[in-house]
Amino acid sequence: xxxxxxxxxxxxxxxxxxxxxxxxxxxxxxxxxxxxxxxxxxxxxxxxxxxxxxxxxxxxxxxxxxxxxxxxxxxxxxxxxxxxxxxxxxxxxxxxxxxxxxxxxxxxxxxxxxxxxxxxxxxxxxxxxxxxxxxxxxxxxxxxxxxxxxxxxxxxxxxxxxxxxxxxxxxxxxxxxxxxxxxxxxxxxxxxxxxxxxxxxxxxxxxxxxxxxxxxxxxxxxxxxxxxxxxxxxxxxxxxxxxxxxxxxxxxxxxxxxxx
Amino acid sequence: xxxxxxxxxxxxxxxxxxxxxxxxxxxxxxxxxxxxxxxxxxxxxxxxxxxxxxxxxxxxxxxxxxxxxxxxxxxxxxxxxxxxxxxxxxxxxxxxxxxxxxxxxxxxxxxxxxxxxxxxxxxxxxxxxxxxxxxxxxxxxxxxxxxxxxxxxxxxxxxxxxxxxxxxxxxxxxxxxxxxxxxxxxxxxxxxxxxxxxxxxxxxxxxxxxxxxxxxxxxxxxxxxxxxxxxxxxxxxxxxxxx
Numbered sequence: 346x347x348x349x350x351x352x353x354x355x356x357x358x359x360x361x362x363x364x365x366x367x368x369x370x371x372x373x374x375x376x377x378x379x380x381x382x383x384x385x386x387x388x389x390x391x392x393x394x395x396x397x398x399x400x401x402x403x404x405x406x407x408x409x410x411x412x413x414x415x416x417x418x419x420x421x422x423x424x425x426x427x428x429x430x431x432x433x434x435x436x437x438x439x440x441x442x443x444x445x446x447x448x449x450x451x452x453x454x455x456x457x458x459x460x461x462x463x464x465x466x467x468x469x470x471x472x473x474x475x476x477x478x479x480x481x482x483x484x485x486x487x488x489x490x491x492x493x494x495x496x497x498x499x500x501x502x503x504x505x506x507x508x509x510x511x512x513x514x515x516x517x518x519x520x521x522x523x524x525x526x527x528x529x530x531x532x533x534x535x536x537x538x539x540x541x542x543x544x545x546x547x548x549x550x551x552x553x554x555x556x557x558x559x560x561x562x563x564x565x566x567x568x569x570x571x572x573x574x575x576x577x578x579x580x581x582x583x584x585x586x587x588x589x590x591x592x593x594x595x596x597x598x599x600x601x602x603x604x605x
Numbered sequence: 606x607x608x609x610x611x612x613x614x615x616x617x618x619x620x621x622x623x624x625x626x627x628x629x630x631x632x633x634x635x636x637x638x639x640x641x642x643x644x645x646x647x648x649x650x651x652x653x654x655x656x657x658x659x660x661x662x663x664x665x666x667x668x669x670x671x672x673x674x675x676x677x678x679x680x681x682x683x684x685x686x687x688x689x690x691x692x693x694x695x696x697x698x699x700x701x702x703x704x705x706x707x708x709x710x711x712x713x714x715x716x717x718x719x720x721x722x723x724x725x726x727x728x729x730x731x732x733x734x735x736x737x738x739x740x741x742x743x744x745x746x747x748x749x750x751x752x753x754x755x756x757x758x759x760x761x762x763x764x765x766x767x768x769x770x771x772x773x774x775x776x777x778x779x780x781x782x783x784x785x786x787x788x789x790x791x792x793x794x795x796x797x798x799x800x801x802x803x804x805x806x807x808x809x810x811x812x813x814x815x816x817x818x819x820x821x822x823x824x825x826x827x828x829x830x831x832x833x834x835x836x837x838x839x840x841x842x843x844x845x846x847x848x
Binding site: 355356363440441 | 620628629630631678681682683684685697699706708710711715719723724725728
């Protein structure tokens with residue numbers, strides 16, 4: 346345990362440098378720079394709102410555009426983080442083959458990089474909340490809870506995916522199918538209530554992303570206090586997946602070098 | 606007896622050789638179905654043991670495919686040996702293919718910090734040696750230019766400068782002294798000798814027997830993954846050339 350901490354401290358400068366590198370590479374060449382991370386969710390929100398607002402009129406969601414942008418932003422964060430982590434080890438093969446670096450640095454870096462992007466996007470959400478006149482509430486202090494537990498969940502998934510990708514490169518194609526299905530099984534655009542109580546609604550209900558997104562909406566938009574169940578599921582998914590990810594990654598990491 | 610910094614004990618490295626590498630799930634299932642998932646194992650290193658003493662320049666010679674690079678990778682901790690152990694006392698700086706950690710989109714300055722952190726050094730330490738690195742690489746005028754616009758010689762110079770200015774306790778060189786023009790090569794050799802006097806242990810792999818003779822104190826000769834002999838430079842080099 347002690348040596349794990351010292352290695353991590355030794356390489357935290359690397360972690361920071363890799364994140365800054367990704368940010369620089371992402372934003373250096375674009376005219377609007379970091380603004381893109383804020384504009385992107387706004388533009389997607391406009392499109393979704395134009396298409397779906399009349400469709401779901403009957404459900405009567407308050408501030409439907411805010412409902413859309415919050416779901417969409419959190420979902421994108423999760424997809425970006427896990428997709429980044431998925432290829433992180435394989436993409437860093439040049440480095441891994443030449444220098445000893447603790448390998449978990451790479452998926453961890455991608456997840457944290459996406460988290461930084463999420464923070465930029467949150468600014469857009471807060472601006473929209475101001476525009477729509479959402480009143481400040483104490484429940485907003487809980488906003489970090491879904492974000493942090495979701496990051497843990499993404500980290501766990503990222504470690505699992507990164508490990509599989511080393512051995513089977515086509516996992517990324519499978520995962521893109523999975524993420525598309527996941528998009529439709531998460532109440533991002535549609536309201537939960539419309540699903541009735543069939544089999545699909547069970548899947549949607551126990552889908553981890555549903556917990557994170559509705560937790561976020563409850564505390565940020567609807568000033569509703571989360572229940573104990575919400576908290577347990579959010580952290581439960583986060584902790585369980587992180588542990589599974591660490592176990593799988595650790596068991597296989599010495600063999601990575603032979604396959605990349 | 607001199608202090609030992611690298612202790613390699615009974616190291617055996619086995620690889621699974623597959624005629625065609627299976628790296629997709631689809632292939633894996635097809636082959637499992639057809640029962641074509643057979644591996645033949647190949648021993649890249651077999652029962653290799655030796656010590657490197659503190660402050661010496663240690664050469665490794667051998668033909669292509671004799672296991673030299675595998676051995677260096679095991680010493681640097683990149684590969685885990687199948688059997689045996691390799692223990693390293695002190696910080697280690699690999700010079701295997703210079704500039705592996707460079708990002709072409711970043712400038713020379715940013716890459717110095719990135720590469721330093723890849724080697725596990727802190728920001729404060731990199732700040733303190735930044736000027737020395739730039740000076741040694743002679744790239745003052747290009748330091749804020751993106752690396753992708755550097756020539757390969759310039760990249761190699763920067764890589765060599767970073768790896769040696771950090772003054773590691775153990776420096777590993779894999780055929781990298783052949784970088785840059787002859788003037789820079791001379792500078793590299795001087796730097797290696799300078800590091801040596803500063804108590805740095807250097808491990809060199811080279812095909813140039815001349816270079817090994819000039820620089821090394823002791824030499825290890827590998828053949829087909831086995832140690833043929835370890836000993837004084839002249840003795841081993843003479844035997845190696847003789848066959």
